[in-house]
Structures are given as structure tokens and as C-alpha cells.
Amino acid sequence: MVVNNQKKEVSNKREQILLAAVGVFFEKDYYQATIVEIAERAGVGKGTVYEYFPSKEELFKECFSYCAEEYIQSFHQHLSKPSSVKEAMYNIINTHLELVRDNRKRLHLLFTERPLNFQELQAWVLKQRQELLQGITSLIAKGIKIEEIRSDIDAEMAGRLFLALTYVVIGGLVILDNVEVRDEQITSLFEIYWNGLGSK
Amino acid sequence: MVVNNQKKEVSNKREQILLAAVGVFFEKDYYQATIVEIAERAGVGKGTVYEYFPSKEELFKECFSYCAEEYIQSFHQHLSKPSSVKEAMYNIINTHLELVRDNRKRLHLLFTERPLNFQELQAWVLKQRQELLQGITSLIAKGIKIEEIRSDIDAEMAGRLFLALTYVVIGGLVILDNVEVRDEQITSLFEIYWNGLGSK
Amino acid sequence: MVVNNQKKEVSNKREQILLAAVGVFFEKDYYQATIVEIAERAGVGKGTVYEYFPSKEELFKECFSYCAEEYIQSFHQHLSKPSSVKEAMYNIINTHLELVRDNRKRLHLLFTERPLNFQELQAWVLKQRQELLQGITSLIAKGIKIEEIRSDIDAEMAGRLFLALTYVVIGGLVILDNVEVRDEQITSLFEIYWNGLGSK
Amino acid sequence: MVVNNQKKEVSNKREQILLAAVGVFFEKDYYQATIVEIAERAGVGKGTVYEYFPSKEELFKECFSYCAEEYIQSFHQHLSKPSSVKEAMYNIINTHLELVRDNRKRLHLLFTERPLNFQELQAWVLKQRQELLQGITSLIAKGIKIEEIRSDIDAEMAGRLFLALTYVVIGGLVILDNVEVRDEQITSLFEIYWNGLGSK
DNA sequence: CATGAATGAGTCTTCATTCAT
């Protein structure tokens, strides 16, 4: 049991550091975040960080995946639920909004046009984005087939616009402009996407 | 004439450095870009950079404004031309596409969600974004008044979606995915924005 | 005991650096002294210096106070001892001589006319000098009251001359001219100060 | 005549630079003084300084000698004038005072205990000091012979104290403490030197 | 396991000096 406790504590310490790092990295910047600050915020010694993560770079990557994974999962869950396309999209948007509200600064790295500094990570991110895009594109294609969506739509473009709507418009509102987003605004936004601007 | 040439060359050196810096900063990152590399790429000595720019930070700021300014100008030009709202939007998108095609890496900083490290610059960027948003929102409001656009639209949200469409969808295609964008794709994309996904 | 030793060594490292810095600063010059040289002479790495002192400037200031403090203390001790004025002065001179012999290069900064580069430190030095002057001036004033000293003396001027005698004449002999000073020379020097040049 | 004028102007330009350098060096510090500032103050281009002086170091040395030479000359003049020893000393002091009042910051380097940075110059300074000391020591020896001065005096020590009185006490008053020195203070100071502190 | 003292590679920045005009 004692051993068990130790294990737990060890595992906890790893998470402590990871969470502290997430906070520091996304408040500051990869280069302005220092290991010392992460260690301090995690309540451990500087050397301890290296007990659990081999380097600053690796720590950053883990922070990144950690944040992205839970998000991506929920995204795919919504896609696989049986429901109308419109409903699925609406749910994705709302889930995103919730996550972003909780995490403020965490997710934005995923959806940024700015390339990340680490080739390896950048590749991983592009792959994730591609998958998200494929998911949403398939959903739209399905919508077209079942005639929920107009048949002359370019599904990929529609997908890209949807992701931009979700990540950038909503993300921008919450993260950059730091605005309290009201539900009716979201509805209105989605309405435009779904029905277009054009009168009549 | 010789004197003229000298003047030109002097002025060129500043621009040489600026352009080299634009390249390095936007390929790498503020922190990974080094003055030495910028100097080398500009074909000048390290010290020469400091003859023209007082510090790395200041150099970065100038790079940034330099890239943004021409873009912002063309944006406002399109807004002030008398034409239908749809046409104006279409022109903005196409101009953006052209600029982005030429400049690949330059513009993305403006529309990134990732906060910049320099308070001062960050404030400037937010202000620019705000102005772009205001411009497009006014345009949409005008469109509503002249009944070119549906009257139940939230103009600000529509504006935000338009900017996302322009910067992120198109920018993403060109910059991140490095795709050759065909005109019909752009048309299709704008079509969705203007007419919506919803069938009938 | 082991722990004790560790503590001592840690504390020693700071002093190692400080002493190395004292040596380098006073041999060379603030600007010609380099952190690398100080580190090397202290037998530590460049970065280690910054573990103990936040900047070159701060290190210099500490060197300065370190050297001055012990001296100033002994000076005031002599002033507060009950004895004849002549005796007190004589003791001050001899203590100074001893210190200067041991430390050759250390003390001269205090009594130099050359202004230091750091406003803050310069102010501190002037204050120290002022206090030394006040101390000696009071002593002389006391001497006048008890009729040990002629009553027509300007006490401040007498004080200034005493300090010049002590710091500059003796300091100059030892530090600049690097001469072995014999006791009878000191006696002779003080004799002149006390009895004057004028025959009869 | 034109050629003559040019020559004159050239010679003037050299002096312009020298004087500007004297000002800058003694206001700031060898290391904080920059060639650019000297050039600006002299009203010439940066490159022009190197037309007249081979290096910053050489320029500094010339500044130094330039300042010292006129001083040393006047010192020796006083020594060679036939007059009583007391009178000669008094004249030296007053001349010094005048020079120092005019020049505030210039002369102090000569009489500083702090070694200068340039070996070569330092040697020169020591030699000058030695000569001053010899001069004044001879004067005192003469005073002893003619029984103007007590016969038990150590002439060298008396000479050193005299120089300290002149350079350090007076120099310190004017330069460091920036005090307006009144004539009666000088008289009082010299009085002490001549007659001693001792009552009776 | 945990720690933090020690380290030095890597950067920005300054400024004396050169040299083409």
C-alpha cells in the first residue's frame, strides 16, 4: 500500500508539473517560459522537472498533445453521434465554446496559422487539423447526400469555413477580445453559416 | 546620377535588411531568429543592422507594420469604392488571395490568435483588427439597409465570419497547407458564406 | 559536521568570487575587468558569478563596500577611544598603514578624487568621506577645547589635511610608489603636521 | 596665403578635437567617452578624428599631457623664482587653485592614487609626480639650509604632504565637494602646514 | 527520488576603426 501511495504521488507529481507547464507555456510563450517558473508553480525543484520530462522541448510537446487530445476526442464523439448534420455542428460549436471558456489560453495553438517551432510537432498538428477537416467534410458530404445540405456545395470548403467559424471566430472572441459570448450570438453566427447572408 | 544611385543604394540597404528580417522572423520565430542570420541573409555585417534599427525588438515591429500596412490600405480602398456589398467582399477576398500568394509567409501574423510578446505591438495589432472588423461590419450594415443582405443578420458576427473566411480559410490554404487555390474554390467558398449551407 | 562543511563551502564560494573580483577590479578598472576573468580567478564558471551577484555593477559595489567597511569601522573605533587627540591621530595613521600594507590595492578607491561612474555608489562614497571628515573634525575641535591644539586653527581644514596625510601621502607611498615605509618616516610626517614646518 | 589659411585651419581642427576630447574624457571616463561624441563636440566627422590622432588611446594620452604640461610648467616657474620658501609655496597653491577653478575636471587625473589604464602613460605620470616631488623637496631643503624651516624636518615627507595639501585638499574641495573656496580658508590651511597644530 | 548549485553555449549590443567616395 505504501508503494501504491508512492506510485500515486509520483504520478501526481508528473501531472502537477504538466499542468504547471501548460499554464506557463500558454500564458507566456515557449521562449519566455522558463523551467524555473514551471518548477516553482508546480511546487517542485528545478531538477525534478527533468526527472519526469527529458527536456523543455519534450515537455512542451506533451503539454500540447495533452491539451489537444481531449478536445479532438470530443470533436469526434459529436461526429459519430447519430443526429442531423445541423445538430451535430451546433453541438461541436457549443462544446468548443465550453472548452475555450474554461481553458482560455490553452487551445489556441492548435488552430493558429502560425507554424510552430518544432517540425515534429508541426507535422502532428497538421495531421490533427487534417483529420478534423476530414471529419467535418464527411459530415457535410453526408448532409448533402441526405439532402439536408444544398447539393452544389464544395464540401471541403464548407468544412474549412466551419472550422474557421468554430476556432477562429469563437476562439478569437473569447481569447483575444476576451468578450463574454452570449448564446444568441453563437446562434446568430451559426445561422449565417447555415443560411447565408444573401437576402431572400 | 551617380549621387542618385548612391542614395538609392543607401535606402536599399535598409530595405535589404528589413526584407531579410521579414523572411527570418516569419520563417522562424522572434526568439529563434538571430540578428546574425538576418544580417547574413541581407548580405551585411552584424553591426550594420544596428545602423538602421536600434534593436531586434524595434526591427521586428517595423517588419510587422511593413507587412501589415500595404494590406490594410488595400482593404480600406475596397471598402470605399462604390459597388454592391457582394462585389466589394469579393474584391477583398481576391486581393487578399493575391497578396498572400505573393507573400506567402508575411501576413499571417496579423490574424493569428497567438498573442504577440510585445504589449505595445499587440495593442497596435488589436487596433488594426478592430478597424478591419468595423470596416466590414459597416459594409454589412449598409448591405442590410439597402436590402442586399437579410435584415435579421448580426452584422458584427457576419463581419467576424467574413474575416475568418478571408484570413484563415484562404490564408490557411495558401500558407499552412501550401495548396494551389483555384478560383472556383474561392467562388464556391464565398458562395457558401453568401447563400448558406441550408438546402432551399 | 559534514553539513557544516557544506554550508561553509557554499558561503566560501561567494567570498571566493568577491575576493577575485576585488583583485581584478582594483588591478584593472571597472571597464577592463571582465566577468570571465573574475570567474576564472575565482575558479568558477561564468554563470556561477551570476548565481551570487545579479550584475557586474552590483558585484563592483559589493567589492567596494566590502573593502571600505572594515576600514571605516577601525577609523571610528579609534575616534571613540578615550585618549589624547595626538595619540588618536597617531593610532589612526598606524592602523591605516597596516591595512594598506596588507591590502595594497584595495582601499585607494575610497579616497580617490576620480569620480566613480555610478551615481549611487558615488553618493555613498561621498557620504563615507563626509563622515570621516566629520569624525576627524570633531576630534580636532575637542583638541582645541582642551587646549591640546592651537585655538586659531580652522578645524575642518585641519581635518582635511589630516585625511590627505593619511590616505594620500601614506597611500601614495605604499600603493603608487610601492615603497617600504619605515616607522620613523611616519613619525616624521606626523611631526610636521603636528608642529609645522616653520622654524621656531 | 590660401595655403597658409588651410594650414591654420588644419591646425585649428586638431586643437578643436583635442579640446573636445579633453572635455569629454574628463566629464565621463575613458571608457564611457566615445569617439562619436568627441567628434560631434568638435564639430567634425567621426573619421576626421582619425586623421589627426591614430587611436582613442593616443588621443587620450595627448589630452592628458596637454592638460598636465601647462600645469607643470607653472609649478616649476614658481620654484625657480627667487623668493622666500613660504612665499613660493603660497604662490604654487594659489596658482593651482586658479587652474583648478578654471578647469574643474581636468587636472585631477595627475594626482590620483588610482593607477591609469595605460602602462606607458602611468609611467609618464609617475615621472612627472616624481619631478614635482623633487622640486618641492629641494625647495624645502633650501629652506632648511637658510633656516627658514626647522632643521629636523624630513624634507621628502614635508614635500609629499605639501603636494597632498595642494592637490588633494584643494582639488578635493573644488572638484569633488564642488565648494567655493575662500581665500582665508586657503590661508588657514597653509598656516597649519607651516606652523603645525600643536598648541604653544 | 529530489534538489539546486554549477555551468557554458548562445545572443544581443556597443563602439573603435577602416576605407570607399
Added chain:
DNA sequence: CATGAATGAAGACTCATTCAT
């Protein structure tokens, strides 16, 4: 002669990483 644009050597300082305790 006069100039100032160009240069790079030199130095302070930061911080990720190591390792002895």
C-alpha cells in the same frame, strides 16, 4: 582632406541542462 557607412571583435547576461549530495 573629410566623411560616415560598414564592420566584427568583445563582453554582459540568460537559462536549459547536468550531477553530486
